Amino acid sequence: MRPVLSVKGLTKRFGAVVAADNICIDIPAGQKISLIGANGAGKTTFVNMVTGYVKPDDGRIELDGAPIVMRSPRNVAKLGISRSFQIPQLFIELTAVENLMVAVSGASGAQLSAVSPAGDKGRRDCAMALLDRFGLADAADRRVSELAGGVRKLVDVAMALARRPKLLLLDEPTSGVSAEEKFITMDRVIHAVAGLPTTIVFVEHDMDIVNKYADRVVAFYNGRILADGAPAAVLQEPDVRRYVTGSTR
Template structure:
């Protein structure tokens, strides 16, 4: 589905992404982890068209995306929800979702009408049900809780009917209970839609419970990749990121 080959990007002589090659099979759920400055968000920016790599390829269904705009990449089926939710703050939840659906359907002109096209409204309603936001459809987007704003932002990305969905720290800024509710909803969405989903996450309990595959970056390069149980016991990853407490916890399990 998505394959990255020898991706490189430097800023002012500092390598932010160094010869990164990763593969994301269709329908997979992958976590990207690593210490601050590892290049995780830069990697997302490169594959989604917000930055252009210095070299390398980003193959999506066999076609190279390098050089395409982020809008064109989105139209080809790669959507992204950001760490800070990007909403229509003055619109209600229903209006925001309907606007996103209409824009994807190339019906942006319908937003100027008093009554949006029925197909757009129906699709927006389906997405709100899927997200668990149907009961808040009449609430102004900016009045939602932090967690619900993040869910709505994911919904706006889903309105584009993507094949690949990028989630940049979906649980950032949440308390423990809200974090687990959020990632459970993300997992339910993945199960329901069977998207190729890639998420950046710092909470290792979440990563090891939900991810099928974990990719570890350090200083812009791939440090390790594998199934969660392999990454948990990888000494290089423990030394670079997981730390002594994690190592002691594993020893206690033995």
């Protein structure tokens, strides 16, 4: 079966720094994959290249067999790849449901006035259905500026899911979330995606989250893939323990 995402020989340099060094990875539909690695290992650069925010110096990126390397982030999103951000990218002056209405419509920030009115019943119904999938219906009419950090995270992921992408890339979905709420947050994400034709790839530093939710782990180090496989196997690799998790046991 053809992978939903195929990356071959992906390379990116920023001056003397090699942020991606011949990255090769195939991602089949339906897997939940976690990208791990220390800060600067190349995880976010990889995500940025896949989503069109950074152009690679070399290599191929294919979505369902079609090349997407030279496409803009907006075009990549239209083709079926969405992402959330480590710091939620939301319109803080709007309510949660209005943010989702923007995402459902596919509008840009310059088009907000055309899609934000609560009277647009069709978009509002779709936005409310998304919020309900994440257990956020009670926060629908609250301004984003009033929401707790964990709720903002979920609204950001809901916006990424609004177009029902083939591939959903999450950049540290539990960062900034309290220890008591991190599993609740991730449970809501997994529940929201269940039943949709969407494959999840998430960047994560919390190994408890990785162990519980990932089917597969890809460990990055110095712009290269250090290990790739089942969580139990990858997290026991000596080099992963030395360079990624910091465990010496």
